[in-house]
Ligand code: PEP
């Protein structure tokens with residue numbers, strides 16, 4: 597019993613009946629790595645790489661500078677998985693030298709992968725730096741693109757990865773409803789999906805993530821958002837591929853159980869949330885998580901969804 601309690605406190609993520617759900621950390625640079633390791637993260641599910649590009653507002657970081665920074669993170673997780681997101685510039689993360697200054701709606705403009713399609717040399721350098729950083733390390737490197745809208749986007753990213761001779765799995769983030777609706781088509785081009793629920797909520801509800809007045813619509817418990825998660829996870833399952841969550845939704849322990857019940861295969865979050873998510877997941881079976889997910893989806897509001905999931909998981 598003591599052993600079970602200990603593994604629930606620090607071991608790999610799993611439901612009480614042993615269904616494994618790898619618990620990964622979101623990191624924004626090498627400075628976040630020690631907290632992720634201390635929290636027992638099984639790897640990194642979202643390595644945001646914007647920090648490097650914010651160091652100098654006039655130019656992109658050199659390949660050498662990037663290689664050093666990526667290597668610092670990769671070597672912290674020997675035998676672990678590290679999912680690196682290529683540069684996500686624009687909208688809430690503008691970069692002077694890459695982001696067009698004259699867009700009326702930057703969130704709907706050239707951002708994420710679109711920026712990299714317009715600046716292929718930036719993407720190629722980043723992928724080259726990643727290939728060099730991973731050389732000789734026993735890490736499982738995965739690379740994903742932000743803001744993939746359709747199959748052509750997924751193919752463009754996969755082509756760029758192949759052109760850079762990168763030995764890694766490549767994937768697409770699902771942050772735009774069109775990507776969730778056509779997840780199976782994206783998976784003809786890439787090997788995994790990762791749900792960015794912050795942007796997915798923003799685009800599904802037409803609610804700017806930076807505008808507090810519409811925060812009600814940014815609530816990840818919204819049943820429509822749960823539907824998009826379910827569709828993505830079921831599509832991945834049908835293709836025999838994985839579909840994780842790396843948005844804020846994964847850091848809510850109750851919602852983490854619901855996401856597991858929807859079929860999500862890994863959860864990535866800020867390190868501080870990891871122990872709570874691990875402990876809550878370890879208290880429930882996969883079947884209970886599935887019932888909680890179904891109950892949440894059967895409601896018409898975020899509040900009702902939360903209450904319905906809570907009722908199922910607390911045995912009310
Ligand atoms: C997201 O959109 O959910 C996500 C993980 O990416 P970011 O918050 O960096 O846009």
Ligand code: MG
Pocket residue numbers: 742771792794795
């Ligand atoms: Mg995003």
